Amino acid sequence: MAILNRVLATSRHGYSNRLVLCIRQQHSSVSSDSHYDRLYPGHIHTYPIQKVLLAVGSGVAALQNPYRHDMVAVLGETTGYQALMALRERMKRDPEGCTVLIERPRIRLSTLDMSKMASLPDKSFGKEYLRFLEGNRVTPDSRANVKFVDNEELAYVMQRYREVHDLLHTLLGMPTNMLGEVAVKWFEAVQTGLPMCFLGAILGPLRLSSSRLEPLVTSLGPWAVRNGRQARCVLSIFYERRWEQSLEDLRQELNIEPPPFVMATRQKAPPDS
Amino acid sequence: MAAPVRSLFCRTVCGFSRHINSSVSSCRAVRSSCPPSISGGRSFSDGAANKTTHFGFETVSEGEKTERVYKVFESVAQKYDLMNDAMSFGVHRLWKDSLLHAMNPQPGMRLLDVAGGTGDISFRFLEYVRSQEERVARRVARANQTPSWQDISTGFEARGQEAVEPRQSRAVVCDINKEMLKVGKQKADSMALDRGLSWVVGNAEELPFEDDQFDVYTIAFGIRNVTHIDMALTEAFRVLKPGGRFMCLEFSKVANPLLSQLYNAYSFQVIPVLGEVIAGDWKSYQYLVESIRKFPDQETFKGMIEGAGFFSVRYSNLTGGVVAIHSGFKL
Numbered sequence: 323m324a325i326l327n328r329v330l331a332t333s334r335h336g337y338s339n340r341l342v343l344c345i346r347q348q349h350s351s352v353s354s355d356s357h358y359d360r361l362y363p364g365h366i367h368t369y370p371i372q373k374v375l376l377a378v379g380s381g382v383a384a385l386q387n388p389y390r391h392d393m394v395a396v397l398g399e400t401t402g403y404q405a406l407m408a409l410r411e412r413m414k415r416d417p418e419g420c421t422v423l424i425e426r427p428r429i430r431l432s433t434l435d436m437s438k439m440a441s442l443p444d445k446s447f448g449k450e451y452l453r454f455l456e457g458n459r460v461t462p463d464s465r466a467n468v469k470f471v472d473n474e475e476l477a478y479v480m481q482r483y484r485e486v487h488d489l490l491h492t493l494l495g496m497p498t499n500m501l502g503e504v505a506v507k508w509f510e511a512v513q514t515g516l517p518m519c520f521l522g523a524i525l526g527p528l529r530l531s532s533s534r535l536e537p538l539v540t541s542l543g544p545w546a547v548r549n550g551r552q553a554r555c556v557l558s559i560f561y562e563r564r565w566e567q568s569l570e571d572l573r574q575e576l577n578i579e580p581p582p583f584v585m586a587t588r589q590k591a592p593p594d595s
Numbered sequence: 596m597a598a599p600v601r602s603l604f605c606r607t608v609c610g611f612s613r614h615i616n617s618s619v620s621s622c623r624a625v626r627s628s629c630p631p632s633i634s635g636g637r638s639f640s641d642g643a644a645n646k647t648t649h650f651g652f653e654t655v656s657e658g659e660k661t662e663r664v665y666k667v668f669e670s671v672a673q674k675y676d677l678m679n680d681a682m683s684f685g686v687h688r689l690w691k692d693s694l695l696h697a698m699n700p701q702p703g704m705r706l707l708d709v710a711g712g713t714g715d716i717s718f719r720f721l722e723y724v725r726s727q728e729e730r731v732a733r734r735v736a737r738a739n740q741t742p743s744w745q746d747i748s749t750g751f752e753a754r755g756q757e758a759v760e761p762r763q764s765r766a767v768v769c770d771i772n773k774e775m776l777k778v779g780k781q782k783a784d785s786m787a788l789d790r791g792l793s794w795v796v797g798n799a800e801e802l803p804f805e806d807d808q809f810d811v812y813t814i815a816f817g818i819r820n821v822t823h824i825d826m827a828l829t830e831a832f833r834v835l836k837p838g839g840r841f842m843c844l845e846f847s848k849v850a851n852p853l854l855s856q857l858y859n860a861y862s863f864q865v866i867p868v869l870g871e872v873i874a875g876d877w878k879s880y881q882y883l884v885e886s887i888r889k890f891p892d893q894e895t896f897k898g899m900i901e902g903a904g905f906f907s908v909r910y911s912n913l914t915g916g917v918v919a920i921h922s923g924f925k926l
Contacts, residue, residue: 357652358878366877372868379872392875469877 361474364467373400376470385525392466398518399470399480405515406476412555413479419558426478427562429462429485439565447572448565451492458498462488482557483514489561493573494546495581500526501534502585505546512550514557541582553577648822651885657822664820665772667879668712672774674874675713676782681869682880690918691815694844695719697911697920698811702728703762707809707834709799709827710817711768712775714782714792716844721791724764763790767809769797770817800826804834811835815844819890828903835925841905847912847919848892854915862887893919 360367368376380396387393413419427433439448455461465484471477487506494509496502504526511519527535554576564572573580650660671678679687694716700706702724708717742750770776776794783792797803799814799821812831821827831841849855862884870880891899893910896919900908905923912919 357881369864372864375865375868376871379868383872390875393872396871 361472362468362477364469365472365474365477366469367472368470373470376400381521388529391464394518394522395466395468395484396470397521398516399468401517402480403471403476405517406471406473406479409483409514409555409557410476410479413558416555416558418560419555422482422558422560423475423478425560427560428481429489429562431461431463433562434462442566445569446565447492447561447567447569450569451489451565454488454492458491460488460498479557483510483516486557486561490556492569493556493576493578494549495584497585499585500530501538501542504530504538505542508543508546509550509553512547513553513555537583545579545582549578649886649889651882651889660822663882664822667882668772668820669774670876671870671874671879672713672772672778675775675778676715678870678874678880681873682866686914690844690913691715691719693913694813694815694842694920695723697922698813698840698842700724700727700764700811702731702764704764704810705808706764706766706811706813707802707804708766708768709797709802709812709814709831710770710820711813711815712770712772712779712817714768714779716813716815717766717768717792718783718786718788720766721764721788765791765793767793767795767804769795769799769802771796771798800830802830802834806833807836808834809836809839811840811842813842813844816846818843818845819886825899825903828900828905832904832925837925839925841900841921841923841925843896843900843921845896845919845921846887846890847896847910847916849916850912851915858917893921896921 357367359365376396377400380393380400383390384393384397410423413423436452439452442449462485465481465487468477468480468484471480487510490496490506490509491498491502494506496505504523507519507522507526510516511523527538530538556576559576570580646657647654648657648660649655650663655663668675683690698720700720700723704724706717706720708714708720711717739746739750768776768779770779773796776796780794783789795803799817800823812835814827814831818824818827828841835841849858866884867877867881870883871877874880890896893912893916897908897910900921900923904925906926908921908923910919910921
């Protein structure tokens with residue numbers, strides 16, 4: 323019955339020109355039930371021209387309104403294919419990274435045992451992460467789902483990158499104010515090679531006041547770049563099994579130096595520009 | 596005053612392949628639809644869960660379609676006008692102006708703007724009528740420049756009994772979606788348009804109005820979202836006065852093959868991207884372009900309107916058939 327409907331739909335529309343072959347495929351191939359969620363839940367299939375338009379449009383939208391996190395996400399997805407492939411290879415070469423790729427852990431409030439983490443000793447990774455979440459008033463559930471990556475495994479890598487971002491804040495000891503975010507972006511740009519990170523790393527400092535710019539350029543920035551180069555691939559770590567590990571231990575294992583200075587966690591004040 | 600200028604501009608821009616098909620139907624088309632004699636009676640479809648219909652290119656149950664359409668417009672309401680401008684490069688304003696020009700409302704008319712949402716048609720209606728009133732007033736003033744003695748004496752007496760205000764034109768905006776109405780109300784407030792405007796929540800398939808109430812019924816870019824189009828047409832027939840006019844502005848089929856391909860490419864490639872970037876909602880705008888393809892073409896829709904009992908049903912294409920205005924009269 324569905325096939326008959328499809329045939330009828332095709333003949334009624336009657337697209338035959340090669341110029342719009344892609345459109346014809348879109349109409350005649352499947353009903354809209356599998357226009358979405360083809361490769362993974364939330365997947366939206368896009369043609370190359372659409373990816374280009376999305377990249378440009380989301381870039382402009384994100385620049386105009388940096389609070390549009392969904393646009394930053396879309397920009398990352400549409401421009402990051404090459405970088406994601408390189409990241410996946412890097413993860414595959416690491417045994418723990420392989421485990422992550424196979425087991426596909428997700429960091430969500432529902433999967434975290436908050437009470438257990440709260441009972442962990444001070445200076446442990448889990449406890450510090452919880453402290454970070456509470457102090458900066460963020461939640462791990464605020465990460466958008468991946469939509470425009472046309473490969474199921476790479477979509478997971480992208481999702482993992484998003485979910486690990488908060489953990490990176492903890493690892494690097496950076497708060498979520500503008501300076502902290504820029505420092506984390508510099509680290510991520512060097513680590514992942516995602517174009518969106520580079521864009522954020524270049525444009526972020528433009529919104530910083532000169533008093534903040536100075537520590538970034540002199541100490542924080544070089545530290546972030548150096549660690550980005552020398553650290554293990556941060557996406558390869560199975561963080562969910564390391565809550566009890568001490569933070570210092572984890573940093574040493576990942577080859578990350580502690581931050582050059584400690585910054586106060588973000589207060590209720592808006593981010594500086 | 597703005598209306599004539601706009602109409603001139605409109606004619607030069609969007610009328611390059613305007614077909615005006617007139618056909619006077621002398622008898623009601625033999626088509627299965629609810630006969631309008633069941634006024635006040637509603638056809639309850641108990642099999643709503645079992646019967647299926649289309650939601651874009653998806654097949655869903657009828658009950659589900661209404662709900663999903665509601666959700667689509669609830670989510671796009673805030674950015675609706677901005678997206679309309681972006682998707683059509685502002686041409687939707689010319690289309691709506693065309694509709695008003697075809698309607699040519701006179702002061703005192705009552706308009707029912709169904710699926711009126713953000714109020715574009717109603718605002719234009721009120722402005723048009725105001726400009727008509729002003730034009731009449733100016734004409735009267737000009738005629739009274741050099742009155743004769745007789746005119747002055749009769750005018751003096753008449754001034755004592757101030758002429759009764761002509762019946763005020765009224766526009767009722769009816770929409771099933773509260774969010775869209777909310778946005779429309781905010782717009783009206785910002786434009787300081789409150790005289791003669793009312794906002795009603797209602798379903799086009801089951802209007803909350805008595806029979807024979809309105810002079811004009813419009814539905815602009817809304818009827819393709821209605822689950823039962825024939826019910827909406829029947830309701831339109833019911834609430835119009837005898838002599839009332841039904842007008843529908845809707846996306847339709849493009850005849851020219853080249854234009855059609857360009858239009859399809861633009862619709863399917865660009866519009867969902869615009870939806871994602873501007874409104875953060877790909878799926879609603881994908882639904883929008885798919886629902887346009889599912890809507891019947893000009894002739895079929897004309898037949899459906901005739902089937903509801905309207906006479907003198909005509910349609911005119913705008914922008915090569917991208918949009919069509921259908922019009923019919925209740926006699």
